[in-house]
Amino acid sequence: xxLCGAMDxxxxxxxxxxxKPYEIEYLTSIAEDSGFDSVWITDHYNNRNSYSxxxxxxxxxxxxxxxxxxxxxxxxxxxxxxxxxATINELSMGRAILGIAAGDKTTLQRLGVEWDKPxxxxxxxxxxxxxxxxxxxxxxxxxxxxxxxxxxxxSVSPYPIYIGAQGPKMLKLASEIGDGVLINASHPKxxxxxxKCFGELKEGFDVVAYTSMSVDKDxxxxxxxxxxxxxxxxxxxxEIVLNRHGITEKAKAVREALNRAFAGGSWADxxxxxxxxxxxxxxxxxxxxxxxSRIEELKKAGVTHVVAGSPIGSDRAKAIKLIGKKVIPAxx
Ligand code: F42
Numbered sequence: 001x002x003l004c005g006a007m008d009x010x011x012x013x014x015x016x017x018x019x020k021p022y023e024i025e026y027l028t029s030i031a032e033d034s035g036f037d038s039v040w041i042t043d044h045y046n047n048r049n050s051y052s053x054x055x056x057x058x059x060x061x062x063x064x065x066x067x068x069x070x071x072x073x074x075x076x077x078x079x080x081x082x083x084x085x086a087t088i089n090e091l092s093m094g095r096a097i098l099g100i101a102a103g104d105k106t107t108l109q110r111l112g113v114e115w116d117k118p119x120x121x122x123x124x125x126x127x128x129x130x131x132x133x134x135x136x137x138x139x140x141x142x143x144x145x146x147x148x149x150x151x152x153x154x155s156v157s158p159y160p161i162y163i164g165a166q167g168p169k170m171l172k173l174a175s176e177i178g179d180g181v182l183i184n185a186s187h188p189k190x191x192x193x194x195x196k197c198f199g200e201l202k203e204g205f206d207v208v209a210y211t212s213m214s215v216d217k218d219x220x221x222x223x224x225x226x227x228x229x230x231x232x233x234x235x236x237x238x239e240i241v242l243n244r245h246g247i248t249e250k251a252k253a254v255r256e257a258l259n260r261a262f263a264g265g266s267w268a269d270x271x272x273x274x275x276x277x278x279x280x281x282x283x284x285x286x287x288x289x290x291x292x293s294r295i296e297e298l299k300k301a302g303v304t305h306v307v308a309g310s311p312i313g314s315d316r317a318k319a320i321k322l323i324g325k326k327v328i329p330a331x332x
Contacts, residue, residue, distance in 0.1 A: 174198075183209060183210060214284075
């Protein structure tokens with residue numbers, strides 16, 4: 001499977017729809033003009049709706065692949081996900097990619113949704129979605145999903161399904177049933193570990209580094225801009241990942257500073273707890289040359305697609321253009 005404009009390394013851009021839709025549209029059009037291959041919209045109930053934003057982008061772009069990154073089958077029935085993405089696929093003339101995962105545990109808890117059998121749910125949801133988008137009527141009786149003679153009553157073109165995965169079992173599942181995997185990581189060590197979890201990979205399986213990126217001609221400015229995002233990643237990372245990078249102790253200070261900031265304290269203090277090695281571990285930050293060199297390492301580790309996520313840069317429009325001018329051409 002190839003995405004539009006496929007090269008040795010594909011490039012995507014990620015937006016969190018916590019800003020006005022037309023800001024995302026504007027930045028996406030810059031990304032399209034700058035040579036990116038894909039755009040991904042994150043999905044959380046409290047932000048603007050990801051499918052609505054993708055509808056706007058389907059109409060206003062011509063080339064980019066359009067991904068939801070990611071939906072989950074705990075808050076939305078898989079048949080609704082299948083149809084929403086089929087509609088985006090129709091509107092964009094075949095550019096849709098469904099990203100699906102277990103959903104963010106904390107966000108789901110706010111809705112009273114238990115993280116009950118999330119791995120099984122993702123597996124069963126993907127099985128049902130695949131059947132539905134191949135035009136079949138579906139009878140399915142799984143442990144978490146039941147579907148009785150359900151079908152989509154319009155002409156549907158199948159689209160690729162990527163699985164968002166962090167844990168070892170989810171990574172294995174992604175390699176078995178996905179067309180690609182979205183891994184929230186920026187460091188080659190984390191991809192080496194992920195590859196140990198995969199089963200045999202099918203031809204064209206897309207290994208996506210869903211990263212935090214911060215690019216600027218000024219290295220210090222780029223790294224400084226990444227610090228708050230990196231603080232959240234550090235605070236949310238499991239012990240096994242912190243241990244892998246030797247920052248378990250330092251991570252405690254970051255968590256404490258974040259708690260203080262949420263209680264009315266200072267965000268400048270949060271920045272102070274984020275060391276340069278944390279920035280280098282949990283983001284791709286620096287000059288375009290620094291970013292190229294890190295992506296070369298990721299490529300060696302088996303990554304085939306890099307998605308640039310928050311903060312992208314202190315000025316996102318400028319940073320997207322800089323990536324298009326100095327980073328993407330290095331991999332063409
Ligand atoms: N979450 C969102 O809500 N919105 C987003 O936009 C979003 C984007 C995103 C992008 C990339 C990415 O990698 C993740 C992203 N996420 C997003 C987070 C995602 O939804 C998940 O929260 C995150 O990937 C963590 O999930 P995980 O892949 O680690 O899987 C969890 C469920 C896990 O614990 N997995 C274990 C493992 O080893 O993989 C397996 C757990 C298991 O075996 N469970 C059994 C089962 O059947 O589910 C039950 C076991 C029992 O004891 O009952």
